[in-house]
Amino acid sequence: MKSYRKELWFDTPSRIAFLNITPQIETCLLESGVREGLVLVNAMHITASVFINDDESGLHRDFESWLEQLAPHAPLGRYQHNRTGEDNGDSHLKRQVMGREVVVAITEGRLDFGPWEQIFYGEFDGKRKKRVLVKIIGE
Amino acid sequence: MKSYRKELWFDTPSRIAFLNITPQIETCLLESGVREGLVLVNAMHITASVFINDDESGLHRDFESWLEQLAPHAPLGRYQHNRTGEDNGDSHLKRQVMGREVVVAITEGRLDFGPWEQIFYGEFDGKRKKRVLVKIIGE
Amino acid sequence: MKSYRKELWFDTPSRIAFLNITPQIETCLLESGVREGLVLVNAMHITASVFINDDESGLHRDFESWLEQLAPHAPLGRYQHNRTGEDNGDSHLKRQVMGREVVVAITEGRLDFGPWEQIFYGEFDGKRKKRVLVKIIGE
Numbered sequence: 046m047k048s049y050r051k052e053l054w055f056d057t058p059s060r061i062a063f064l065n066i067t068p069q070i071e072t073c074l075l076e077s078g079v080r081e082g083l084v085l086v087n088a089m090h091i092t093a094s095v096f097i098n099d100d101e102s103g104l105h106r107d108f109e110s111w112l113e114q115l116a117p118h119a120p121l122g123r124y125q126h127n128r129t130g131e132d133n134g135d136s137h138l139k140r141q142v143m144g145r146e147v148v149v150a151i152t153e154g155r156l157d158f159g160p161w162e163q164i165f166y167g168e169f170d171g172k173r174k175k176r177v178l179v180k181i182i183g184e
Numbered sequence: 185m186k187s188y189r190k191e192l193w194f195d196t197p198s199r200i201a202f203l204n205i206t207p208q209i210e211t212c213l214l215e216s217g218v219r220e221g222l223v224l225v226n227a228m229h230i231t232a233s234v235f236i237n238d239d240e241s242g243l244h245r246d247f248e249s250w251l252e253q254l255a256p257h258a259p260l261g262r263y264q265h266n267r268t269g270e271d272n273g274d275s276h277l278k279r280q281v282m283g284r285e286v287v288v289a290i291t292e293g294r295l296d297f298g299p300w301e302q303i304f305y306g307e308f309d310g311k312r313k314k315r316v317l318v319k320i321i322g323e
Numbered sequence: 324m325k326s327y328r329k330e331l332w333f334d335t336p337s338r339i340a341f342l343n344i345t346p347q348i349e350t351c352l353l354e355s356g357v358r359e360g361l362v363l364v365n366a367m368h369i370t371a372s373v374f375i376n377d378d379e380s381g382l383h384r385d386f387e388s389w390l391e392q393l394a395p396h397a398p399l400g401r402y403q404h405n406r407t408g409e410d411n412g413d414s415h416l417k418r419q420v421m422g423r424e425v426v427v428a429i430t431e432g433r434l435d436f437g438p439w440e441q442i443f444y445g446e447f448d449g450k451r452k453k454r455v456l457v458k459i460i461g462e
Contacts, residue, residue: 046185046324046462048359050430081187082321083224085361085426089437091376097284098230103264104276111255111277116389125381137382138389141421143280145375148224148287148426150319152189157317159228178435180428182360182461183321184185185324220326221460222363236423237369242403243415250394250416282419287363287426289458291328296456298367322460323324 049077049181052089057171061112063105064166066095066177070149071156073179080154082183086164087146089176092136094143094167112139112169136169143167151183188216188320191228196310200251202244203305205234205316209288210295212318219293221322225303226285228315231275233282233306251278251308275308282306290322327355327459330367335449339390341383342444344373344455348427349434351457358432360461364442365424367454370414372421372445390417390447414447421445429461 051073055064070086086095098104116138121127124134147164150157166177190212194203209225225234237243255277260266263273286303289296305316329351333342348364364373376382394416399405402412425442428435444455 046359048430048461050428050435081185083222083319083361085428087426087428089440091437091439096280098276098280099265101265101268103267104273107263107265107273107277108280115254115393124385126377126379126385128381129379134382134385137376138385141374141376141386144283144422146426148226148285150189150224150226150317152187152319157189157319159230159315159317161230162228176437178428178437180361180430180435183187220324222361222458235419237415237419238404240404240407242406243412246402246404246412246416247419254393283422287365287424289328289363289365289456291326291458296328296458298369298454298456300369301367322326 046182047079047184051179053177054174055166056174057168060171061109062168062171065100065163066166067164070164070179077181079151079181079183082151082181084149084151085146085180087178089178092133092140092170093175094140094145095147095177096143096165096167097147097162099161100163112142115142133170139169185321186218186323190318192316193313194305195313196307199310200248201307201310204239204302205305206303209303209318216320218290218320218322221290221320223288223290224285224319226317228317231272231279231309232314233279233284234286234316235282235304235306236286236301238300239302251281254281272309278308324460325357325462329457331455332452333444334452335446338449339387340446340449343378343441344444345442348442348457355459357429357459357461360429360459362427362429363424363458365456367456370411370418370448371453372418372423373425373455374421374443374445375425375440377439378441390420393420411448417447
């Protein structure tokens, strides 16, 4: 069994952002030499997500406004977590809706994807350096 | 390490549907010959889900009405994604709540499940052919 | 390829509870002897979750009140599932938001975590014995 590990770093200029990281994951897969197996891609921070959906900018704006409805950022006093001095109570909740991680099949050395699947980094408390972990196991 | 891959096809008569696909996954597991490992089951389309919950029809109606409250289908203009000519903005959001994939342990050649766990295909934009991927790795 | 399996049992005194189970998972990892691989941790019951977030009590109260807003427990008649004699329709929905499982990378014999990642058991219908499955594969 082969295994491979890489950290990807992100620093988004806005508090909320969605970045298509599929090309970086494909590069990792190539580096790993794995032809059959699984790749795990997860946010290493608890106010960010990794998820799979469509690379369409209108949809990303829909995600942002929908998540803001489900877990509004303001007023900050809405969240007990913010009494610790944080202002990211909403970010922890948004991340739960969108998920921490994806597991993707590797078949014949490629990400085994349907026609529109793309991997995104979802940032809900940006403007600072944060990491994504890529772990690949297989043969 | 063994690996196994299969696509399952679905074409639901309604826009929203929940199908128990546990028997098909059990058949895949038998075909794979894997006794110890993991099975990944994921929707290959970004307006559908694979999830684990209870096979109880009342609960499935609860899922449908709850998701409709969280991310209503209409009015279509509610979603920027629908300006692309699509009418499935809500389906992309519903799929995020229910999840893209499940990873299930394989122990002694069987799905290692609690008493009520069953695997479901969740369709949120049906009436057309769509796929689920089953990937098994192990020994 | 090595594989390892363990069941963890929980019986929470309240209907809703969040328990940090990271130490138990680290013990499992040590017992498994796996240095490189993946660990799957999943609720074996369909009204409970396993998820990764922050070990901060204010945030846990935020999770509880937020989930109660998204899927209120009462009135019980709100859920068709409760017509079966159950009173846990809301618990099945809350579990979908928080997720069934996490998959965590194992690197050099340790859980490959970011600075604040901790694994939680999320109980939404407690006051009885329920199980979590830990499955580890790797080398």
